[in-house]
Amino acid sequence: MSTHVDNHTIVHEKTEMINEPRKRVGILGGGFNPVHLGHLVMAEQVYAQLALDEFYLMPTYQPPHVDKKTVIDASHRVAMLELATKSNSHLKVELEEVYREGKSYTFDTMESLIAKNPNTDYYFVIGGDMVDYLPKWYKIDELMKMIQFVAIKRSGFPQTSDYPLIWVDSPRMDISSSLIRQNIQRGCPIKYLVTDNVIDYIQKKDLYRHDN
Numbered sequence: 001m002s003t004h005v006d007n008h009t010i011v012h013e014k015t016e017m018i019n020e021p022r023k024r025v026g027i028l029g030g031g032f033n034p035v036h037l038g039h040l041v042m043a044e045q046v047y048a049q050l051a052l053d054e055f056y057l058m059p060t061y062q063p064p065h066v067d068k069k070t071v072i073d074a075s076h077r078v079a080m081l082e083l084a085t086k087s088n089s090h091l092k093v094e095l096e097e098v099y100r101e102g103k104s105y106t107f108d109t110m111e112s113l114i115a116k117n118p119n120t121d122y123y124f125v126i127g128g129d130m131v132d133y134l135p136k137w138y139k140i141d142e143l144m145k146m147i148q149f150v151a152i153k154r155s156g157f158p159q160t161s162d163y164p165l166i167w168v169d170s171p172r173m174d175i176s177s178s179l180i181r182q183n184i185q186r187g188c189p190i191k192y193l194v195t196d197n198v199i200d201y202i203q204k205k206d207l208y209r210h211d212n
Contacts, residue, residue, distance in 0.1 A: 020119055026055035026150070027094065028125045029106070032077050034202065035084045036180055036194045038173040043091055045170040046125055046150055056094035057081055058109075061101045072207055074098045083197040107139040110147050122147040123166070128154030131161050184208040 026046050032039065039057065047055040059077050078098060085091040096113055097104040110122060124147045126134075131151050134140055144163055151165045159167050175193050183190050185208065190199060202208065 023120045024052045025120050026052045026123045027058055029058045032059045032081055033177045034080045036175045038175040042170050046168050049168050054090050056092050058094040061098045062103050080198045080201055084195045105138040107143045123150050125150045127152050128157040181208045
């Protein structure tokens with residue numbers, strides 16, 4: 001039995017796609033080894049100040065320029081991200097780079113995401129201390145045409161760039177994943193640096209305690 005689809009139906013579907021409002025989505029990439037409150041505060045500030053529809057934390061499969069010995073398996077980092085964002089309906093986890101495996105260029109990642117979500121405008125977040133490195137990014141000129149970069153203001157770093165950036169204020173939290181890992185190795189507390197459910201996960205899985 002054949003199914004007939006007339007031209008009117010096809011035109012109607014195309015019109016719906018064209019008229020569908022575009023979604024505005026933030027992206028913050030990183031190793032998240034582990035995810036901490038600084039990441040969450042930054043994501044929430046950008047989400048709110050730019051009135052985005054959603055915000056995604058996107059873990060790398062293999063973070064560049066990091067000693068492999070200190071990077072735990074992606075499955076643990078993803079699990080902690082899911083726990084940390086569980087109570088926030090507009091914070092989500094994007095697994096594009098984890099699924100691809102290996103090292104990923106931002107250009108390739110965003111090209112793939114845009115192809116999958118053609119009705120989405122992406123706002124890619126970087127720290128103000130990273131702005132000067134943008135000219136060295138792979139295919140940066142093409143990337144600038146694909147997405148909107150958002151820079152978090154940092155004291156000591158000028159808020160200027162040859163690229164069209166959106167600058168956003170966010171509370172400066174002197175927290176880093178390396179500090180958290182060091183605290184765990186030294187037996188120091190990490191409460192109020194990461195969410196409680198992430199602390200429980202780290203303890204249950206005995207993560208970071210034996211890092212060199």
